[in-house]
Amino acid sequence: MNGPMSYTYKYPRPALTVDCVVFGFNGTGLEVLLIRRGVEPFVGSWALPGGFVHMDEDLETAARRELLEESGLSGVFLEQLCTFGDPGRDPRGRVVTVAFYALVRPDQHPAKGDTDASDAAWFDTAKLPPLAFDHGAILEVALERLRGKIRYQPVGFELLPERFTLAQLQGLYEAILGRPLDKRNFRKKLLAFDFLVPLDDYSGGAHRPARLHCFDRAKYEALASKGFLFEL
Amino acid sequence: MNGPMSYTYKYPRPALTVDCVVFGFNGTGLEVLLIRRGVEPFVGSWALPGGFVHMDEDLETAARRELLEESGLSGVFLEQLCTFGDPGRDPRGRVVTVAFYALVRPDQHPAKGDTDASDAAWFDTAKLPPLAFDHGAILEVALERLRGKIRYQPVGFELLPERFTLAQLQGLYEAILGRPLDKRNFRKKLLAFDFLVPLDDYSGGAHRPARLHCFDRAKYEALASKGFLFEL
DNA sequence: GCAAAAGTGTTTATGTTACACCCATGT
DNA sequence: ACATGGGTGTAACATAAACACTTTTGC
Numbered sequence: 123m124n125g126p127m128s129y130t131y132k133y134p135r136p137a138l139t140v141d142c143v144v145f146g147f148n149g150t151g152l153e154v155l156l157i158r159r160g161v162e163p164f165v166g167s168w169a170l171p172g173g174f175v176h177m178d179e180d181l182e183t184a185a186r187r188e189l190l191e192e193s194g195l196s197g198v199f200l201e202q203l204c205t206f207g208d209p210g211r212d213p214r215g216r217v218v219t220v221a222f223y224a225l226v227r228p229d230q231h232p233a234k235g236d237t238d239a240s241d242a243a244w245f246d247t248a249k250l251p252p253l254a255f256d257h258g259a260i261l262e263v264a265l266e267r268l269r270g271k272i273r274y275q276p277v278g279f280e281l282l283p284e285r286f287t288l289a290q291l292q293g294l295y296e297a298i299l300g301r302p303l304d305k306r307n308f309r310k311k312l313l314a315f316d317f318l319v320p321l322d323d324y325s326g327g328a329h330r331p332a333r334l335h336c337f338d339r340a341k342y343e344a345l346a347s348k349g350f351l352f353e354l
Numbered sequence: 355m356n357g358p359m360s361y362t363y364k365y366p367r368p369a370l371t372v373d374c375v376v377f378g379f380n381g382t383g384l385e386v387l388l389i390r391r392g393v394e395p396f397v398g399s400w401a402l403p404g405g406f407v408h409m410d411e412d413l414e415t416a417a418r419r420e421l422l423e424e425s426g427l428s429g430v431f432l433e434q435l436c437t438f439g440d441p442g443r444d445p446r447g448r449v450v451t452v453a454f455y456a457l458v459r460p461d462q463h464p465a466k467g468d469t470d471a472s473d474a475a476w477f478d479t480a481k482l483p484p485l486a487f488d489h490g491a492i493l494e495v496a497l498e499r500l501r502g503k504i505r506y507q508p509v510g511f512e513l514l515p516e517r518f519t520l521a522q523l524q525g526l527y528e529a530i531l532g533r534p535l536d537k538r539n540f541r542k543k544l545l546a547f548d549f550l551v552p553l554d555d556y557s558g559g560a561h562r563p564a565r566l567h568c569f570d571r572a573k574y575e576a577l578a579s580k581g582f583l584f585e586l
Numbered sequence: 587g588c589a590a591a592a593g594t595g596t597t598t599a600t601g602t603t604a605c606a607c608c609c610a611t612g613t
Numbered sequence: 614a615c616a617t618g619g620g621t622g623t624a625a626c627a628t629a630a631a632c633a634c635t636t637t638t639g640c
Contacts, residue, residue: 134409135367138450177366177448181439205437205452207413216409218370220437329617330610539630561591562637
């Protein structure tokens with residue numbers, strides 16, 4: 123004859139947070155958005171944006187809220203990564219965190235000072251500072267996941283502007299996979315799936331202009347649902 | 355000048371549980387281990403084994419503890435799947451669950467009555483009863499994951515006995531992928547990676563005996579670390 | 587001796603890799 | 614006119630797919 127809440131409130135509970143690994147592409151390398159902590163513990167250290175989950179919000183909602191509050195980002199690609207719950211990961215006590223990773227397009231990048239957190243900055247994934255808590259480990263897992271995912275799902279487009287050149291796309295793949303790709307083979311393969319739409323517009327560079335393309339999500343979804351596989 | 359614990363204890367917290375999707379292979383089809391609930395809510399419904407996370411234990415530790423307590427299983431393959439935190443998923447209040455999936459070999463299957471939970475039973479994944487909470491959705495995600503994973507990581511061996519025939523292995527792949535495979539091509543491909551060791555022993559069937567093989571994990575790890583890919 | 591599953595190679599089609607030159611623009 | 618990145622096709626090679634018959638055992 124217990125009330126409906128009695129069972130779940132009998133025991134002490136871990137605190138629950140969300141943390142986001144936010145990836146961006148600067149045209150050359152893959153970057154991550156970090157926040158400088160203004161409070162203990164780890165004051166002054168760089169950390170992943172994140173915070174406590176509210177009692178009435180979904181996990182993804184919490185992640186999007188923190189992303190907005192701490193870095194002014196909204197409407198980005200966001201996916202759950204993994205949950206980290208080592209009892210020693212937070213010196214304040216037991217804190218379990220659900221990690222997400224986000225992909226943001228250059229035009230979605232927060233302007234400097236767009237955030238209310240003291241500092242936010244992009245770091246090259248190859249030159250990361252020491253991070254607070256176990257955020258370094260979380261970031262590693264996120265990188266692994268991105269490298270795996272980009273090979274069989276067209277997530278790369280979430281890191282490029284709406285309209286992009288094939289050279290930009292190739293550069294992105296090379297940056298994430300960490301190896302050079304053959305230009306002709308890359309173009310051949312990607313254009314063979316026909317979810318890449320050539321536009322009648324060209325990038326104005328210092329040299330010969332490159333044709334712009336955009337990603338036709340609807341066409342991709344259609345193919346994907348017909349049991350089609352992407353593969354690099 | 356707050357004590358180190360004050361910040362994290364300021365707010366109400368969701369309860370935190372773990373749930374496990376336990377897969378087994380009966381020689382023909384893929385099965386899942388379910389527990390019949392003995393308490394409200396959902397008394398009498400089938401549910402995934404799982405329970406509350408203790409304050410001093412890791413998430414995986416909690417999952418293994420629950421697996422042992424509720425189904426007598428230990429030493430199985432176990433991997434984190436995803437975390438489910440919809441505010442409405444548990445009628446008792448806010449409960450966030452970290453889902454895991456486990457793969458168990460036939461010889462690890464709990465004997466009937468091995469569990470202290472009232473009932474535990476294996477169900478064919480094609481004929482599942484309605485499940486408590488959002489466990490049906492969790493199970494779907496686990497199935498998806500297994501289908502994806504088996505194609506590029508040798509997890510199939512976690513579902514077969516130590517020594518198995520190639521026909522058993524092929525049957526397992528067919529059951530998980532849900533389509534028939536060509537016998538000759540399957541054998542050719544798997545034997546080409548040489549982490550499958552042919553033994554000098556044969557299965558005693560009703561007909562011509564089949565050669566037994568075992569999986570050489572060390573050889574596989576060696577190949578995998580040299581940047582080798584499995585791919586069905 | 588027959589029913590049932592085990593075992594075995596070759597050919598064809600498809601996809602992947604390697605590779606070099608001309609083109610269009612800005613300075 | 615030259616420097617810079619954009620754009621294009623083909624041949625060799627490797628991998629995947631399709632396919633049928635003989636062998637061994639229990640009954």
